[in-house]
Amino acid sequence: MNNVQQLYQKIILEHANHPNGFGVLESYTHQVELRNVECGDSFQVFALVEERQIKKISFVGEGCIISKASASMMIDSIHGTKIENIQKQVENFQNMILNKPFDENSLGDLVAFKSLNQFPTRVRCGMLPWHALIQILEEINE
Amino acid sequence: MTKYKKIAYLDNAATTPVPKSVIETINNYYGCRKVSVHRGMYDLAGEVTRDYEHVREQVAQWIGASKSTEVIFTSGTTDGLNLVANSYGTTNLTDQDQIIVSIFEHHSNFVPWQQIAKKTGATLKVVGTTPDGQLDLNELEHLISSKTKIVALSMMSNVLGNLVPVKEVADLIHRQNGILVVDAAQSVAHVPINVQSLGADFLAFSAHKMFGPTGVGVLFGKEQLLKGMPPIQYGGEMVDQVDLKHTSFQNAPIKFEAGTPNIAGVLGLGTAIDYIQDVGYQTIEQREQVLMDRLLSGLRAIKSVKIYGPQVDNQHFGVVSFNVGDYHAHDVATILNSEGVAVRAGHLCAEPLMNQLGVSSVVRASVTFETTLSEIKCLIDAVRKVEDILK
Structure with a gap:
């Protein structure tokens, strides 16, 4: 597989076409909207946080394959996780796509984004839903 | 140059x-x-x-x-x-x-x-x-x-x-x-x-x-x-x-x-x-029209490509914006980039128009009279590969 085929591998295409956690939660404690200023894509992430744990999380929005798949896989990876552990997961994912040292074992399917660091112009797309999540974490920690 | x-x-x-x-x-x-x-x-x-x-x-x-x-x-x-x-x-x-x-x-x-x-x-x-x-x-x-x-x-x-x-x-x-x-x-x-x-x-x-x-x-x-x-x-x-x-x-x-x-x-x-x-504008316009004819006919020959703006030749002056199927313009531009083709993709600093077109972004290919026919061919060949990679 060349780089671009690696980027658009099956698991990423599947998540983009059939994203998990797509929709608005019936009840939520946090809601963040973020836009990619380059293309106008916009994502809203909803989270129901209880006892410093993400009980439920979802997203809606329009985006490219990379941002949609990233949102879907992010939601899979943090559903039901304690806030403290999410922080680590966010940093780990960010390290991977910025080509810094990271722990591959704890990322699960998210390693599919390993080649994203070869596409600097697309890092923003892959990080968009994560930046929304970071904003939610900041709100929680305020 | x-x-x-x-x-x-x-x-x-x-x-x-x-x-x-x-x-x-x-x-x-x-x-x-x-x-x-x-x-x-x-x-x-x-x-x-x-x-x-x-x-x-x-x-x-x-x-x-x-x-x-x-x-x-x-x-x-x-x-x-x-x-x-x-x-x-x-x-x-x-x-x-x-x-x-x-x-x-x-x-x-x-x-x-x-x-x-x-x-x-x-x-x-x-x-x-x-x-x-x-x-x-x-x-x-x-x-x-x-x-x-x-x-x-x-x-x-x-x-x-x-x-x-x-x-x-x-x-x-x-x-x-x-x-x-x-x-x-x-x-x-x-x-x-x-x-x-x-x-x-x-x-x-x-x-x-x-x-x-x-x-x-x-x-x-x-x-x-x-x-x-x-x-x-x-x-x-x-x-x-x-x-x-x-x-x-x-x-x-x-x-x-x-x-x-x-x-x-x-x-x-x-x-x-x-x-x-x-060079002279006459030469510029003549050369660009040849390039745009090739570019537009090449894109039109690909079924999934939708061209925005005028649908007749000689009305695109150096610029054509398009999308490939329902694929996002950034994904398309990434494939084109991997084939060595540099285009612009996004809302092109024209969000009111994007809203009217009903899209969030488009891919834009643009030429000058100095652009070569082989550059146009690279683009068309690369657009043909988009669906193979993304479907």
């Missing part, structure tokens, strides 16, 4: 390559004669000032201005349009007045008017397009009234690539004693510009979209209009006399050029105009 590293460069609408002659002019200034203009008491300063002011005359002649004092050097189109909005707009608009722009304006000819409307209480009206992306002249005729003080219009859409009938618009607005501001950023590399035959009261363009350097541009303004306009930046060069309580200003264009200007940029602009004049 700029040597791009092994890529098919089809992002010329963002910025064009520069010919060697322009680089030589700039190098020569920085390497052998980097002195300031208008002030020095030595021969070299006089020489550089003469060359700098010669470019003003050259521009005036090139665009058909009646005097070189109607030519203001700016940092680019955005700067020029903001100058008109902030100076002419602030002085002449009230809450009884209207400004009209089109739906396909670049943000640089949209946001300044939107903001000046908010500031002055004037109403901003937006004229749409016909289904094939042409300016809707009927709607415009309907919108223009005695309340319309300003129509600000792009001469060529940076998304759709079609020319706007500027003269007809000028006649409509002049009948109501309003003025026409023309954004020529996109058209200047492709078609000749004559402010008299266009009927433009103001017209702005950038050097970097016409084989010149970045950071320099031109605002043309009619003498009588410039006369009544206050400066919007204050500082050196633009003043006449300063005392502790009062300052008087120079006349146009100098009153609008505060501070040390982009001298290398202006000299480079002069050489870029020489370059265009040596």
